[in-house]
Amino acid sequence: MNGPSTLDTYGSQTSFSSAGTGADATLVLTTAMSVAAAVIFLLVMGAVWLAWRRDRPGSVWWIWGGGVILPVIALGTLVVASTFTLAAIGRVDDGAPVIEVTGHQYWWDIVHDPEGRALRDANEIVLPLNIPVTLSLKTEDVIHSFWVPSIAGKMDMVPGRINRMTVTATEAGRFRGQCAEFCGLSHPLMAFEVVVLPQAEYDAYLEDLRSEARDADTAQLARGRDVFLNEGCIACHAIRGVAEGARLGPDLSRIGARATLGAGMWRMNVGNLAGWIADVQDMKPGAQMPSYNHLSGPDLRAVAHYLASLK
Numbered sequence: 001m002n003g004p005s006t007l008d009t010y011g012s013q014t015s016f017s018s019a020g021t022g023a024d025a026t027l028v029l030t031t032a033m034s035v036a037a038a039v040i041f042l043l044v045m046g047a048v049w050l051a052w053r054r055d056r057p058g059s060v061w062w063i064w065g066g067g068v069i070l071p072v073i074a075l076g077t078l079v080v081a082s083t084f085t086l087a088a089i090g091r092v093d094d095g096a097p098v099i100e101v102t103g104h105q106y107w108w109d110i111v112h113d114p115e116g117r118a119l120r121d122a123n124e125i126v127l128p129l130n131i132p133v134t135l136s137l138k139t140e141d142v143i144h145s146f147w148v149p150s151i152a153g154k155m156d157m158v159p160g161r162i163n164r165m166t167v168t169a170t171e172a173g174r175f176r177g178q179c180a181e182f183c184g185l186s187h188p189l190m191a192f193e194v195v196v197l198p199q200a201e202y203d204a205y206l207e208d209l210r211s212e213a214r215d216a217d218t219a220q221l222a223r224g225r226d227v228f229l230n231e232g233c234i235a236c237h238a239i240r241g242v243a244e245g246a247r248l249g250p251d252l253s254r255i256g257a258r259a260t261l262g263a264g265m266w267r268m269n270v271g272n273l274a275g276w277i278a279d280v281q282d283m284k285p286g287a288q289m290p291s292y293n294h295l296s297g298p299d300l301r302a303v304a305h306y307l308a309s310l311k
């Protein structure tokens, strides 16, 4: 099993098509607000035109009708509609399986917890199709905001708090998410992908997370694994079955299966991996990882090939 089968394209990021229950509610409200705003704009322009044409002082009706009654009706309707939408977005189903998402400067830690065992991944959230899942949203440093406009509403990740929302993805595919709260230099580069899979493929993905990372089964891959073990990478990164426990950086057990490198920034391939390791500050300014520009060419190539093979 090589992980999800839909790993060949970038996902889209838009609020104007909905592929999940939270996004449904937001789309209805957005459309209604846009139409209402357009109608009110036209009415105001009409009033301006009338005021221009008629040479008479403003009557009491204009002040009470246009200045008080109409705004109360318009704003009151919006308050009620957005309250219901907020309730729909923030709904939590206690029986749903939980996926823990933790924001870091500038990446996402993902933990699936199907039987009380933490199955770890990073920067790519795999969701089962048409099954409610509760996202448990935390942060390890500053305030981030979790936002996948096609699937769900937006929710902040606040230090010392756990915010939860239940989402149901209603369309299989790949969708882009983005940190939506300024969190430092690389905030705009803190994206992620959501992959929605039918149940059987989702189960296979969880099975992937339960098993050890792929073996280094050629001389070059074994050399790459040794570079990973000996150059200090294991202080921050874990690979299941190779070096476990480190939590400072993304889990790399299936990094080669992800579509992107650097939390949604670059296409995942050997060349970008090598560039990342050698000069990460050039590829993602502000990233907390140091550049490994002292590695020899063959070592760099070997470790990049090794990471790309982990899928």
Ligand SMILES: [Cu+2]
Pocket: 103, 104, 106, 143, 144, 145, 179, 180, 181, 182, 183, 187, 190
């Ligand atoms: Cu952020």
